[in-house]
Amino acid sequence: MKIDHQDVKVSELVDGYKDSQEQGVFGYGGKLNIRPAYQREFIYKEKQRNAVIETLRNEFPLNTMYWAVSGDGFELMDGQQRTISICQFVNGDYSVDFDGTPKFFHNLTGDKKQKILDYKLSIYVCEGTDSEKLDWFKTINIAGEKLTDQELRNAIFSGPWLTDAKRWFSKSGAPAVQEGRDKLVNGAPLRQDILETALEWISGGKANIENYMGAHQHDADADELWQYWQRVFAWVKQVFPNQDSARARLMKGLPWGALYNTHKDDKLNAQQLETRIVELIDDDEVENKRGIYEYLLTDNEKTLNLRAFDEKTKQKKFAEQKGQCPKCGKGFEFGEMEADHIIPWHEGGKTEYANCQMLCRLDNRTKSGK
Structure with a gap:
């Protein structure tokens, strides 16, 4: 791959600047594709955008930009945010504070305009195959904001x-x-x-x-x-028609598409589901309220993160049972046993001492209703 350095004046960059939205953004006499497919959308905020113009007017060095040869023209590989900031300002799309007064480019005096137009941008131009250019694009972005x-x-x-x-x-x-x-x-x-x-x-x-x-x-x-x-x-x-602000906080970010794919043909009653949602929100045993919606569709209790017995309860129950599993009758060390609800949550069981038993791992994990 061939890489050359050249200086490009702002006046050359903004020549023929045109933002046609989905049809593309072009500059440099129409030869530079400012937003090729692999570039992100324009995301600079006002402070960042204005800082670019401040850099030009003070003749401070601006970070190097990277172009790639594409047909008879070029694609902008790195520097889209800076390039669009420059082009939009010269095009009159926004104003910048000059000595305490917001001014558009056309409001500047002739000498200040010319100072910006004569500013030389440092550009590296690469020429190579599509795969070489894409690899280089990934490399030069490592030091910047990482691509998703x-x-x-x-x-x-x-x-x-x-x-x-x-x-x-x-x-x-x-x-x-x-x-x-x-x-x-x-x-x-x-x-x-x-x-x-x-x-x-x-x-x-x-x-x-x-x-x-x-x-x-x-x-x-x-x-x-x-x-x-x-x-x-x-x-x-x-x-789930109730999507007020409180409910939306529970619903936001759930895998709705995956749930739709699996359950779109299920016979579901919105009113009955709403009743269950209210009950589950009020249920102190349910620690993950965001899991309610998934649970109602899948019956998977793991999404609810149901309350677990605390260490003190488990230690006390283990001592009471003298380390014996009530299912198989064998004795075990504390670390070989797990706390279990005698009456499962879905049958109304609570996470309280009277409803706790210590089972060996095998019996607990094979217990009916798990």
Whole structure:
């Protein structure tokens, strides 16, 4: 792979700058693709963005940027945040404080404008195969903000399908997190977290995401993924209609897609489920209230993290039983036994001394109802 260094003036960089949203962002006379598929969306905050302009106006050195030869032009490999900050300012998209007064680029005096336009950016340009460029891209990002797994997948499976998918899942205020769905899912659209979640659900697990993206890479659109996402949350709303702020805190981040895939055809009564949710929230035995929803669909008590007997209770019960397991009648050391509810929780049993027995590991783990 060939790597060359060159200086590029700001005036050259912003020449022909155009942000066409999903159609791409270009500069340098239309020859520089500022946001290729493997680049993250613009995420600089105002303070970071303004600091870039302060660097230019004071002629301080700005960190080196990296471009890659692509056809008759270039792709920006590293430095998107700085590049867009510069282009947007010169384009008049935002103002920066100059000597105590917010000013747009067109408000500056001619000499101050020229000082910024004449600033020379340090650029390394590489030329090589796609795999070489991608490897280099990963390397130069190690020292910066590490790419997420989904951002790296986007680099591999770019195409019309990904462009359309990012329209639904990867923008600020993306449709995927509107209509209350933001209360139920974790992650930031700009860092591709929501897209990754949708792909994990529809493909049946993170290990299957790349297979799904590979199969759909050249599809004209991502309608299948978007429609699936809407079906998931329509089902959640139908089954668990109470999504007020208190409930949303319990529901946020649960694996709704996986639950939908398995239980979408179950006969579920929303009113009966609501009654059980209220009961379980009030049940002191249930320590993980977030696990209530999963439990109601799966009957897996482990999701509830039911109260366990404390050490004092176990020691006292062990001494009372003289180390003997009431199931098999054999004697054991304390460390070879486990506390068990005589009457299980689902039959109304409580975590109290009278309902505790010490069983050997084998009998406890094979006990009916476990």
